[in-house]
Amino acid sequence: MAKARTHDPDFEIRFFESVLRREPAYAAVVELLGGLYTRQGRIADGLKMDRKLVRLQPDNATARYNLACSLALSKRKSDALRELRAAVKLGYTDFDWMQQDPDLDALKRHPEFQALLQTLKPQS
Template sequence: MRDIARRGPAPPGEGACLDFEIEFYGGIVAHAPAYVDALMLLGEAYTRKGLYAEGLEIDRRLSALCPNDPIVHYNLACSYCLTSRKKEALESLERSIELGYRDLAHLVRDDDFALLRGDRSFQRLLARLGRGICKVVRKHARG
């Protein structure tokens, strides 16, 4: 599974490329609906184009196809945030962490989670993730 960090709007001038990608990967997915790599790239293109509802639908499909992939659930949480669905975003992010997502540095900088920044549940999730990372580091330091 690819680790796709697909966040943020597209830079100016990238719209035509994104239109091409959406058409290209959309065609592939139409013929191979369970092609995970194509779905991930299609979801990335939708999100970068600002088509958040479409990106969310792709992420939902991916979470059904890859229920144990922490990156898929992380991206689903991002899509829920971008569509103002706070509760679902927190649930998906928590699932991602349960499945092994550990990139706290990326998570705290990810603009997709702007909706959650002041939320106590989000802050508790960040703290829990930080404690978990510290335990892993201590365990490996001891050998």
């Protein structure tokens, strides 16, 4: 019988950090680390990775969205809204996720966030 694997985010972080030291522009690893850091509560480190990914891929709508989430978690509402606008302009369209994403809770009552959501709302 195969041994069950346990999830060790600290191991994953150390592994991907070592990959990034060897290959600093490896965008997929930058993105993975950003998510891992954020899930581990390392918001500042996640923000750093999200900023780096946007520098590497400035036209990536998902990277902009993730940066907006990190900025919102860092209580930087106006910066988060700016990045959300950029994400939508670049093609981000996931209305349902944006509406429920807990990373954006700090923005959800903001009129500009609500207006941006309306631009994505599916027409019925």
